[in-house]
Amino acid sequence: MTQNNAFRLDDRIAVVTGGGAGIGRGIAETFALAGARVIVADLDAAAAQLTADAITEAGGQAHAVAVDVSNEHEVIALFEQVIGQHGGLDVLVNNAAIFPKKPFLEVDTAFWDSLQAVNLRGTFLCLREAIRHMKAGKGGSIVNISSVSSMQAVVHHNGTYNATKAGVNSLTRTTALEFGPDGIRVNAVLPGGIPTPGARTASAAIELKGPIMGEGRIPLGGIGDVQDIANAALFLASPASRYITGQLLAVDGGFLVS
Ligand code: NAP
Numbered sequence: 001m002t003q004n005n006a007f008r009l010d011d012r013i014a015v016v017t018g019g020g021a022g023i024g025r026g027i028a029e030t031f032a033l034a035g036a037r038v039i040v041a042d043l044d045a046a047a048a049q050l051t052a053d054a055i056t057e058a059g060g061q062a063h064a065v066a067v068d069v070s071n072e073h074e075v076i077a078l079f080e081q082v083i084g085q086h087g088g089l090d091v092l093v094n095n096a097a098i099f100p101k102k103p104f105l106e107v108d109t110a111f112w113d114s115l116q117a118v119n120l121r122g123t124f125l126c127l128r129e130a131i132r133h134m135k136a137g138k139g140g141s142i143v144n145i146s147s148v149s150s151m152q153a154v155v156h157h158n159g160t161y162n163a164t165k166a167g168v169n170s171l172t173r174t175t176a177l178e179f180g181p182d183g184i185r186v187n188a189v190l191p192g193g194i195p196t197p198g199a200r201t202a203s204a205a206i207e208l209k210g211p212i213m214g215e216g217r218i219p220l221g222g223i224g225d226v227q228d229i230a231n232a233a234l235f236l237a238s239p240a241s242r243y244i245t246g247q248l249l250a251v252d253g254g255f256l257v258s
Helices: 022-033 045-057 071-088 109-136 160-184 197-201 203-207 226-237
Strands: 013-017 039-041 062-067 091-094 140-145 184-191 246-249
Touching: 013 071, 013 197, 022 039, 022 062, 022 091, 022 197, 022 226, 039 045, 039 071, 039 246, 045 062, 045 160, 045 197, 062 071, 091 109, 091 226, 109 160, 109 184, 140 160, 140 197, 140 226, 160 184, 160 246, 203 226, 226 246
Parallel strands: 013 039, 013 091, 039 062, 091 140, 140 184, 184 246
Antiparallel strands: none
16 A cells, blocks of 8 residues: 555645634644644734644644735735745635624624625635746745635624625635636635634634524534645645645534535
């Protein structure tokens, strides 16, 4: 029996946005364990550095970069820096997002725009810049972190966020179609409720225990964790999924089919 290396990312250059905390940190650490050189890009420079240090101390390769994904100049500079310092780009994970809630009738344009700016424009900007470089290089694989909330309302007062994630799904499919011929695959992971620093502050943890998103509605039982999402992202980033593009993979214990 020979070893199956299809799930490895040896010598791949991978950018993970929002890699300083929660799901992004789990993805960064998992990719590094699989052999990737990981660029941990986060608004919170100290958090990005902590993730990169943890990876390096464990024997992996990582670099921290401070970036606001909603800022066009910073995103352009991020990818130019990656190409300049590391010589290429193989994998992008669009993970950075914010998820404050507001009752629909209280949503003003400032609130609406703030979520669109990070979750949808940020994803668009990183996609555009990464694809530019991947197209000029050897192609690549992109994983967008969406949400089950893009498919079902799930919890109250989350409509602005849900709309951004539905947009992420649409971008996933349209870029997969357009850039497949360039050897660029684009897929999305749709996590169910996962305990993370962000989810806790957004009080999502309350809903994880509640009747709507509660454990009773999850066929596999119980709440998933960061590693469940990171494993799915690794599959979609790696050659193991080389014939898969444009897919929306829910990692939710079966929540969406319940
Ligand atoms: P998290 O714990 O809040 O971590 C997100 C990270 O992204 C933080 O380090 C945050 O920095 C950073 N970030 C925020 N805005 C940014 C920006 N403009 N530019 C760069 N980095 C930025 O969130 P999470 O729960 O791990 O969520 C990760 C992804 O999974 C998101 O796309 C989210 O929508 C999705 N998701 C999560 C769940 C869940 O239950 N946790 C469910 C479905 C989908 P700061 O701390 O400085 O803000």
